[in-house]
Amino acid sequence: MSIEVKDLSFCYNRGTSLEKRALDNVSLSIGKGEFVLIGGEIGSGKSTLVRHFNGILKPQSGSVTVSGMASTDRDVRHKAGLLMQYPQKQLFGRTVFEDVSFGPSNFGIKGDALEQRVADALEQAGLGRDIGSLSPFSLSGGQMRLVALAGVLAMQPEYLILDEPTSGLDPENRSSLLATLKELHLSGISVVVVSHQVCEFLPLADKVILLDNGWVSFNGTPVEYVRSVSSPLPEITLLMKDLIREGFDVRDDILSIDDAFEEIVNALEKRGAGQDE
Ligand SMILES: Nc1ncnc2c1ncn2[C@@H]1O[C@H](COP(=O)(O)OP(=O)(O)OP(=O)(O)O)[C@@H](O)[C@H]1O
Ligand SMILES: [Mg+2]
Known part of the structure; x- marks a missing residue:
């Protein structure tokens, strides 16, 4: 099973004088178990594309399916978990535990099973379980990002989608996040990373997709990328x-x-x- 995007187009402010075409007939496929890197310049449509993968945005034309389920189906968010570009916006709980447990508890998981889910997700995200009692808003930007990641992981998604996951992290936290993503991928989760730092993720990726002004300008392996793209290398x-x-x-x-x-x-x-x- 895979994420299949067919002829997807999307405009913001459609039908107004502020209409802005962000995606133009995009077709691509992300296979189960793959590590896919999505790059491209500022404003090229990367975030707009991945917001379609878990149903935040609905296709205006074309289609998106995740493991055979239409992205417009409410349950798609259990298959594809998205860490947003500004994950602080994803946090709302009084404590880290409340935040990370929100998804699974809505899913009917309670008691010890819920505690275990949260502890596992915090560990996978590279955070200690002691952090659970703190307010997410008392944490550093980097820690908030990891708490938001734990919240996504607590849903045990098939596809983990991360929009600019390393921006604002210091070098140590960047390399530990890269190691975390490598481990998650090895454990069988499909990983989709949107990043301006294409070079940073290239050694981990099975496939690289570049967007240019809303269309796919490159789709190939990292080796094809370094042979055919002139920068960044x-x-x-x-x-x-x-x-x-x-x-x-x-x-x-x-x-x-x-x-x-x-x-x-x-x-x-x-x-x-x-x-x-
Ligand atoms: N909420 C919005 N309303 C209107 N236009 C938008 C909105 N969000 C994005 N756009 C426009 O759509 C285009 C694609 O934006 P998008 O955020 O998908 O790009 P991006 O590749 O993720 O950029 P960045 O690298 O800066 O994160 C841009 O021209 C942007 O200005
Ligand atoms: Mg973006």
Whole structure:
């Protein structure tokens, strides 16, 4: 099963002088178990697209289905959980526990099972369970983001959709969030990340989709991305391209430091062997 978007178009303020077309005939597919990265410039339609995945926005033309269910079905939010671009807006409880438990308790989960759900979700989001008694509004911006993430995870969605999850986080929290997302993905959850920091997520992604002014300008694997898109590219890929220009026999589709290290060592060994002959 998958998220299927077919010929989706969407205008804000339709029929008024302020009409703004945000999505223009978008078609794409996000497979179950995939880690999909959605990039594109400011205002290209990324948030508008993912707000369709859990039914916050309804297609004006075209369709969106999640595991076969129309995104207009109320229950779609149990399949696709969205961490919004400004997750502070998602918080409302007097305590973190109240906030994180809201979704599952509405779903009829109570007592020990509810406590366990909340504890598991806080742990998955990288927060201790001690935080449960605090007011979410007494936390830092980064912690609020993680509490909102825990609230989404407490619903145990099939698809976890995150809109700019690392913006405003310090480097330490960024890398711990990346590690959390990697683990969640390995545990079987499908992950969709919207980010301006495409390079940061490239090594984790199975698929990259770029939006440009409301239409899909690129849809391919990370390797296809670094081969066909000129920017932004990871520093490590740029280094490999520089080495190729200097005559080194290395690949140009490297995404991680570990792979670059292996590739450079092999190239140096080949050079050494060539000089010995
Ligand atoms: N509530 C709204 N009312 C009117 N126009 C809107 C609204 N939300 C978004 N838009 C417009 O729709 C277009 C797409 O916006 P969207 O928020 O989807 O872009 P985005 O790619 O998520 O941008 P960003 O990278 O800044 O988050 C933009 O031109 C934006 O100005
Ligand atoms: Mg956005």
